[in-house]
Amino acid sequence: MTTAATPAVRKTSTRLADGRELIYFDDTEPYVSGAATRRLDDPRPLPDRFAPVHDEHGDPQPVTGPELRRDPLTGEWIAIAAHRMNRTFLPPADANPLAPARPGATYQDGEIPAEDYDVVVFENRFPSLLAVPGLTEGPSDRDGEPLWTVRPAAGRCEVVCFSADPTQSLRTVGPRRMRTIVEAWADRTAALGALPGIEEVFVFENRGKEIGVTLHHPHGQIYAFPYVTPRTARMLEQARAHTARTGRLLGRDVLDAELRHGARVVLESEHWVAYVPFAARWPVEVHLAPRRDVPDLPALDDDERADLAVTYLALLDRLDRFFEDDGTSIPLPYISGWHQAPVGEGRDVSRLHLEAFSVLRAPNKLKYLAGVESGAGAWISDTTPEKIAARLKELA
Amino acid sequence: MTTAATPAVRKTSTRLADGRELIYFDDTEPYVSGAATRRLDDPRPLPDRFAPVHDEHGDPQPVTGPELRRDPLTGEWIAIAAHRMNRTFLPPADANPLAPARPGATYQDGEIPAEDYDVVVFENRFPSLLAVPGLTEGPSDRDGEPLWTVRPAAGRCEVVCFSADPTQSLRTVGPRRMRTIVEAWADRTAALGALPGIEEVFVFENRGKEIGVTLHHPHGQIYAFPYVTPRTARMLEQARAHTARTGRLLGRDVLDAELRHGARVVLESEHWVAYVPFAARWPVEVHLAPRRDVPDLPALDDDERADLAVTYLALLDRLDRFFEDDGTSIPLPYISGWHQAPVGEGRDVSRLHLEAFSVLRAPNKLKYLAGVESGAGAWISDTTPEKIAARLKELA
CATH class of the missing domain: 3.30.428.10 (HIT-like)
Incomplete structure (x- = not known):
């Protein structure tokens, strides 16, 4: 699917091997992520995120997503994101998962199956909010207690890579690339807001190890919440x-x-x-x-x-x-x-x-x-x- | 002033040289902080907290306390505690201001003018909330803007020392001393709640350098807020x-x-x-x-x-x-x-x-x-x- 969000930016949506959506926002011709010599598909051996997990006896267990619990003291929703997911693939510790794939790479060490990109957005591999197919029910009582209300944390968490160059920061990408990022933010806000059950879209950036950022590749995040924060x-x-x-x-x-x-x-x-x-x-x-x-x-x-x-x-x-x-x-x-x-x-x-x-x-x-x-x-x-x-x- | 909060605990209230209240809660006879050989007064050269500050021309400036500003976006009060105060006395960097005074000390390096204590509570020298005499007016508009509401942050911040021994932690003080601390907490909650304008008393402890605690002497704090948090x-x-x-x-x-x-x-x-x-x-x-x-x-x-x-x-x-x-x-x-x-x-x-x-x-x-x-x-x-x-x- 390719649409022109603005004359200058080409949007290309694709899917990673485990079903996650990945969207390129290209602003410079030849559009790097779509060039014929680059691969848009994702040949990594990633299992389907929603395939059943097997327990120690080899029996399939249903995949559960994160859940929201209502704090009875404050009325606020708390996301409990310790859910069981297929997590067999992890990049090596020294890999930068947000870097473009190296030429000839087997795509084992990164999230992005293209050898270059301008701006790319994709669903977080380890999301705090996730709409698991089939888990669409609304709030219910846990353990028969009316004070203990739960519901699926059926939202979406996306990562926005600001540049293919890991040595840049958002400040240094330049106004043209920044313009593309604004385009991506607006596009994602509209697209995520149109998903069923989404109540708020929060576009943000955490920058610096002092606030716990361990990945220095320039990137931001987008959370689509199924509730008003x-x-x-x-x-x-x-x-x-x-x-x-x-x-x-x-x-x-x-x-x-x-x-x-x-x-x-x-x-x-x-x-x-x-x-x-x-x-x-x-x-x-x-x-x-x-x-x-x-x-x-x-x-x-x-x-x-x-x-x-x-x-x-x-x-x-x-x-x-x-x-x-x-x-x-x-x-x-x-x-x-x-x-x-x-x-x-x-x-x-x-x-x-x-x-x-x-x-x-x-x-x-x-x-x-x-x-x-x-x-x-x-x-x-x-x-x-x-x-x-x-x-x-x-x-x- | 001495009152028996319970038969086992003797409460003794005194004032530090700069006017701050300090209260001993003694649980073991002979009551250490009141023993005849120990001093209850505070001979340090601390200026009155509320004496006028002089500017670079030697002109006296009124002392201002912390203020509360109402965040127009959320309705919440934010304490702006960058107020000008007399801060001439600072203990040396290697001193423990919560330790008991050493025998013969000139009380330059600590807050507590007694050579031993069981539990002691005193007003924080650098409070975020402070009732400055004469500043009792209620909310008003700043700069004529009705969205910018200010009022004095007229509360009180107290420090609770759990033990005279800096190597202890609250966990190690033992049930008898812990009982005294409970007594002090209850006493301070009642006393601070009875002060004019106080809406909530919050008794708490921060423990560990991971949350920014720089003073390892076992202690907690009490904030008396002029608003509901x-x-x-x-x-x-x-x-x-x-x-x-x-x-x-x-x-x-x-x-x-x-x-x-x-x-x-x-x-x-x-x-x-x-x-x-x-x-x-x-x-x-x-x-x-x-x-x-x-x-x-x-x-x-x-x-x-x-x-x-x-x-x-x-x-x-x-x-x-x-x-x-x-x-x-x-x-x-x-x-x-x-x-x-x-x-x-x-x-x-x-x-x-x-x-x-x-x-x-x-x-x-x-x-x-x-x-x-x-x-x-x-x-x-x-x-x-x-x-x-x-x-x-x-x-x-």
Whole structure:
């Protein structure tokens, strides 16, 4: 299947040997992943993910997927992802599973069955959320207890490779490739949101060993949740109350207030504004919002996408240099995620924005989420949003 | 001021040189902290915490405390604790500020002006929450923006030293000292809850360098919040809905369901039950609840307190050994916090319980709170509550 998401980007969808979907987003002719000399199929000896697992007696056991359990104390869904799956294939420890396949490779050591690519998205081999065929039932009681509600964690987890070059980072891919990544994000948001049961699509990147990233190949992730996540639920609640009270969009009023005040606005382009929010909770935190009211990435027009590609790279460049005066040569570890309108509710009160933040308080000094944050959900910031903003402005 | 909280414990309240309160809880005669040869006053040259700070021109500047900012996107209060305070005195880097004062010491290197103590509680020198005299006003708009609500973070942060011996841990203090600590916890909960404006008292311990603890002297903390914390607010919401629906207490029904099922109950005593909750979110997690419905620690009777002292140490012992078969000699790092009824609301639907959990998935392997948890508030567990419970039972 090949469709032209935009004139510049060719989308090619294929399947890996175990049934997972893999999608190339090519932006440069000759389209590398589709070139005749490269293979699009996946000849690895990967078993079907959903084939029965055999127990020690050789008896087939049904494959179970991850499940969601409702925490009776908070009402939140917790994904229990210790499910049994076919996991016979593992790349060698020193292999980079996100690298393109080497010429002549038997594809034993990587996920991507092409010798080059521009941007590629594929289903995570070890997903926390997974729609297992046949497991489509809704919530039910476990062990006959009405307080113990379970349901299949029937979502989808995708990996987005930003570049075939493992030495790059998202910041260094350049605006053209970034534009393709924006295209891929928007495409996946729309496609995943159209899957049955999906309630929210969360596009994000974890960067840096300080937050547990072990794979340094530049990549991000996308989670398609079968429920509205707690942070989005809180934001929806506030957005609904604000609209009911004022008739206006909360995200719009937040952006307008930051623009009016100006002191925390760190970057402005024709279509985008980056600002440190009034009540930033992380040692480094910045939000990026479009000037136009849109619910999600697919709603961005061509000009906004092109501008985003340039503006986001400029923002990442400043984040990378946040602690450079302190003698660190390590780019800032960060988490960056797009907050989009949920799929099936609250779209009229939601407004797209990105939140990028770091757990680093200083070079080699982490903010730990200890008792107060992890136990009580209460946040203490050791800095001020104004200081974070002043630093990010200084790096212009 | 000396009161007998129980026949066995003598409470002595004093003030440090900078005005902070310090309270000894002595359980062994002769009461060490009050012995005639030891000093109860604090002769250190600590400036008054609330004296004006002078700027570079020598002009006095008003002391400001930490502030709370309301996050307009979520409605949650964020404490901004980058306030200017008198911080002229700092102990030397190699000093242990929680150790008893050495004989003849000038009290330059520690917080506690006594040469020995059993249990001592004092106000944190660098508090995230602080009631600054004169700053008692309520919420107001910052910069004329109605979305930017601020108020003083007028709470209190206390440190609880579990032992004068820096080589101990809470697990090793013994049931008699643990009983004194329970007394101190209950005393402080009642005393802090009675302060003006306090809405919730959170008693907790962070243990282990893996969660950022740099001070190895055995100690815990108590935060008195001027607001109901987000996790408590969620639990209240669920508890109220459950009571409205069933007429029963949510905490009671959760405990009864765990007892009925039994598979995740790891420890039972006459008055207490420890269980891994149905929807545990951490790699190691266990809750401890009293058999009798009580809202908070002060409501525990003598028998329940005495039993708690023994039972909690038994639970900590199992936590410490959680990964011992994996060849680690490091006791489990953990966070342990008491969830008590808020001070001014929901006391009729709240039920006391402790939540202890660890971020360690395996020796030297942390669970990082990355994009999904930190960005979306969505939790993924890589294990099952049943596996955690099986391990904790095996350690009996």
